[in-house]
Amino acid sequence: MGTVDFGGVEREVCLAYVPEARAGDYVIVHVGFAISVVDAAEARRTLEVLEAMGDVLEQELAGGPGAAP
Numbered sequence: 001m002g003t004v005d006f007g008g009v010e011r012e013v014c015l016a017y018v019p020e021a022r023a024g025d026y027v028i029v030h031v032g033f034a035i036s037v038v039d040a041a042e043a044r045r046t047l048e049v050l051e052a053m054g055d056v057l058e059q060e061l062a063g064g065p066g067a068a069p
Contacts, residue, residue, distance in 0.1 A: 004029060007047075 002015045014033045015021050026043035027034040
């Protein structure tokens with residue numbers, strides 16, 4: 001087990017699938033399991049995509065551009 005920082009929110013995750021992970025590494029986490037170690041550039045790209053997805057969802061929930069009728 002290890003602690004992962006998700007943009008300021010810390011959570012305990014299982015590291016069994018990434019035994020090579022070390023403090024300071026970036027990992028992809030799915031349902032409480034770290035499933036892959038990634039470099040800083042890939043981590044940044046992944047965060048950008050997730051943030052964009054969140055922005056789109058917020059617009060849809062607010063009835064903004066691209067919202068379903």
